[in-house]
Amino acid sequence: MNRAVGVLGGMGPEATLDFFAKVLRRAGARSDQDHLRLLIDNNPGVPDRNAALSGRGESPGPVLAQMARGLQASGADFLVMVCNTAHAFEEDILNATTLPFVSLIEETRDAALREQPGLQRVGLLATSTCLGAGLYQSAFAPYGVSTLALEGSALARFMDLLYQIKAGDTGPRVRAEMRTLALELVDSGAEVLVAGCTEVPLVLDAQDVPVPLVNSTDVLVERTLQYARGLVPLPERSVKTPA
């Protein structure tokens, strides 16, 4: 019997759809009953993560906590969240339920470390908010890996692209601009790129860049299948702020 997966989603909806589609593709199922049970809360009403962390809007924490509680009530055995930036509010989720929570940030870091043994410099395609919260930087630091990220006008262009993707534009112009930004990180010395925002894989593929690209959505899909099928032990709960 597979474990039921609770999915905190809607940030944005296209990324959640992408995750759902990839879980179905990779499940290798031959009948309905071979598939995973996914309980998906596609909640586009989660307050804007970037606005909140820059002090321009309400915190998504309470809404994420309520979603987590609902997913537990519906029968989820563990939780995942299809949004890198929202992991800045991971503690609100951990404090809201008794379920194991699979960190997209830690899983993506681990995939990057597996991808390139001896990795020294990783390039982050991540939101200004994800970068500002230091999510990937603090995940990589204990492994002696330094991080490179877009800055200034390049970061502003990246953020603008993300909102265009959220508005439904995944066309060739957006793809070309994302590739240009990715190549800037490679030119700066990134040995591996992390697509550390679930909108990025919607417009950037491994063949677009000359170094390994670790796609956070793909990582989450693979790990979700492994956790749900009991092939690997679920992460221990590490609540930093006790409830």
Next chain:
Amino acid sequence: MNRAVGVLGGMGPEATLDFFAKVLRRAGARSDQDHLRLLIDNNPGVPDRNAALSGRGESPGPVLAQMARGLQASGADFLVMVCNTAHAFEEDILNATTLPFVSLIEETRDAALREQPGLQRVGLLATSTCLGAGLYQSAFAPYGVSTLALEGSALARFMDLLYQIKAGDTGPRVRAEMRTLALELVDSGAEVLVAGCTEVPLVLDAQDVPVPLVNSTDVLVERTLQYARGLVPLPERSVKTPA
């Protein structure tokens, strides 16, 4: 504020994914916050509807009831179910929660009646179980519309195709065979065809047939958007068996 939609899904997962994708496409959203909140229980562990109604397996009723309760606990304001056949267990769902339930069968019937005023004969591309339970027949009867359905070996071929679609095959051979079966109903006098199984639209398009094709998934998508946005009143609850 849009109403949150509770989705009983996973029957099969591809049909639920199709529904989710179409709701996103047709929402016309320009930012995350314009989208609908969809609470999706993609539960492929719902006992096989066809096996249950033919006496070869357990009833899906209790599992559907538990899913409905979970969706209500998670914050759903009304329920939809992305599976025609499972509507044979609608009473279990109605008895499990206090939420309005949008009937895919009734909505699809209404769409067929709107499509062709004066409709007399409708062709049903529906499972043997859906046909055996008389779901569409009893929905159309009060409107003086008679129904035509596949029978015998044609129905057996149709059922075989559905399980091939559920196993991931939506290729040209499956498409061609589905079209052949649809044309048999047209030859028998169907003025409108109802794709009354959510797997059918995965392999059959309106341009494949010479009469109007009413796609139950598309109908549910459009009506879900209207109900969620408060553009039409939600259906009254009509519990036939009081809880």
